Amino acid sequence: MRLSYPSDIKIIRVPCTGKVDVLHLLHSIEKGADGVCVVGCLEGDCRFKSGNLKARKRVEQAQKILDTIGIGGERVAMYNLSSGEGPLFAQYAREMHEKILSLGPNPIKAHRKKAA
């Protein structure tokens, strides 16, 4: 399809979104990622039955923690699509990219630089 999506999005492949833990999401932000989106299969279509549903709960937990500590939970998001929906993936990637651009860079990075 050769669809384009923002080049500063780095894809990390996992066997199933059920593999993604709150800790992975928090560590990504702690290490300086401006945002993280988890892209899973459509709900009800998980090959491992409930991996994407678990992922959604973990994304919500991470959002809650990030809101509590003042980083902002909107830096973490969950999307669902089927593997045949390339254009939708590109659209979600652009959406997330625009959301992060509007939020600005991860505040942790700036504070870490100052502290160093």
Next chain:
Amino acid sequence: MIVADKKPIEEIIGYVQDANRILILGCNECVTVCEAGGKKEVGVLASALRMHFLQQGREVKVDERTLERQCDHEYLEEIRDIADQYDAIVSLACGVGIQFTAEKYHSRPVYPGVDTCFLGVTEERGVWTERCQACGKCVLAETGAVCPVSRCAKRLLNGPCGGSTNGKCELNPELPCAWQLIIDRLTALNRLDEYEKLMPIKDWSTDRAGGPRKVVREDVQS
């Protein structure tokens, strides 16, 4: 197992607000099983605290360590060499572990990272229910192994009370009546005649009524 629940992060932040070096201390036993204070929860809390302090412009050292148990001297000794490095220790063990850590490291402030709830079972992942109140004098032999002390809201020893409706407690329509469970269980065991026997007044001195308790077993003492 001892069931605990996570404390809100903002509450823990309040405890350690002024510290510069913090140790988050997990426990590999009950609180790991009930997903409140194991290695993973230690990682999540430590990461959240590091980000919180960085957000405030402070680089606070937040270290992570999870011990096999916090209710035994031998495991708590594992942090003997490092405990002095910290201004605050947040223990994610149950109330027992938190206190024992504080007793052992007297000069370090130790704060709770969980709320210890009860002695219970995992009904399903994410759902835990109470089964024992450690009253010190077990009556399960007489009640078909259903505990009226922990599972009856009134701790009735000769129940049920008039609030039992359709097998549920008057406190909450989802809460099973312990005495209904006892009757059902005794019926299944073909021992319902035992239900007719009145249970004598319970000796509550082995419960909290007798103050803090102690078990001394000379046969296993060294």
